[in-house]
Amino acid sequence: MKIGFFDSGIGGLTVLHQAMQILPEEEFLFYADSEHVPFGEKTKEQIIRYTDEAVQFMLSKGVKAVVIACNTATSVAISFLRSRYKIPILGIEPAVKPAVEECAGKRIMVMATPVTVREEKLKNLIARVDSEHRVDLLPMPKLVRFAEAGNFRSPEVTAYLCSQLAKYDLRNYSSLVLGCTHFNFFKDTMQEIFPSSVDFLDGSEGTARHLADVLKQNDLLEHHPQTVEYYRSGCKITAPEELERIRRLHQRLERMRFIRRGAASDDCSELKSM
Structure with missing residues (x-):
């Protein structure tokens, strides 16, 4: 089962990138809600709705845990999400x-x-x-x-x-x-x-380490060849030029x-x- 990561755009890749270093034998799903980015200029009601829709989508793909890899979405929506869903839902906050x-x-x-x-x-x-x-x-x-x-x-x-x-x-x-x-x-x-x-x-590295702890505590750690699927507002990214762009973003994050x-x-x- 995959671990879902959500952000309004590419920012959440920073948390995913840290998690990929710490959890090399897990499968990941990254969802960027690029139709509605930036969240920092939206209303609270909009942010909760967009984030909830993304979590529902990731649950339809069978994720075992979700990381809200967006400070804005965490600050607005995390309490609502945790009250609604049973799986572990982690957020991120400024350090x-x-x-x-x-x-x-x-x-x-x-x-x-x-x-x-x-x-x-x-x-x-x-x-x-x-x-x-x-x-x-x-x-x-x-x-x-x-x-x-x-x-x-x-x-x-x-x-x-x-x-x-x-x-x-x-x-x-x-x-x-x-x-x-x-x-x-x-x-x-x-x-x-x-x-x-x-x-x-x-808070990216701390969030990734907390994720590893939560997975261990809930007996959810798995051992697979590491994979990542990328989605943009519900559509899977498969175009080679888009995947190459994401690869370059990971390279930048490594630096x-x-x-x-x-x-x-x-x-x-x-x-x-x-």
């Missing part, structure tokens, strides 16, 4: 807790979609772990559209990041928390902007997996001048 634990008195920046920033789930998480109010939330709606267009490194992307960050003194930060799975694709661009003192954190912190000068004057 705020480890960022706070490692902040050493400095500030923490959390980049996310507008919906994730507004939702009570993230606010409650921050309230639980950030007693000294060190977390700053930064909505970044355009990054999802850049990612879906395959635009990860360009003057346009750099200019957008710099414009959104211009009012912050990045030297005051210990961590950048990537609160949307799409944002992992931009680590090399972000590395050129953030000082070398800033660590990059996201991004090893970028853990910024590399720019600790002098932020260049950023402020952009």
Whole structure:
């Protein structure tokens, strides 16, 4: 039986990619709801409906567990899904807790979609772990559209990041928390902007490891040659050019997996001048 992964677009590949490293003998199904991407600009009711439809589709394919590999869908729909379905349903949340634990008195920046920033789930998480109010939330709606267009490194992307960050003194930060799975694709661009003192954190690896634990606890681990099926809004992806595009995205994620912190000068004057 397969493990289902769901996202509004390509962002969930970041979690799938980690799971493929940790669970090399499992079969996977990845569902991207590209008809409705980006979720960060949708209503709560729309997100719940789209996510529920995707879970029903994956259940029709016989999945044994589902990972909602989308921070926005997790924040809005995870409670509804868990109340409705019997199989294990895992979500992903921004890695705020480890960022706070490692902040050493400095500030923490959390980049996310507008919906994730507004939702009570993230606010409650921050309230639980950030007693000294060190977390700053930064909505970044355009990054999802850049990612879906395959635009990860360009003057346009750099200019957008710099414009959104211009009012912050990045030297005051210990961590950048990537609160949307799409944002992992931009680590090399972000590395050129953030000082070398800033660590990059996201929930993808932790979610994949939690998945492995849940499968073990429920006696759901299997041993098969690893396979992945990819679907776009209910249609299986079989075209060679589309599968090649996905292969290149995995290659990029493998490179991004090893970028853990910024590399720019600790002098932020260049950023402020952009």
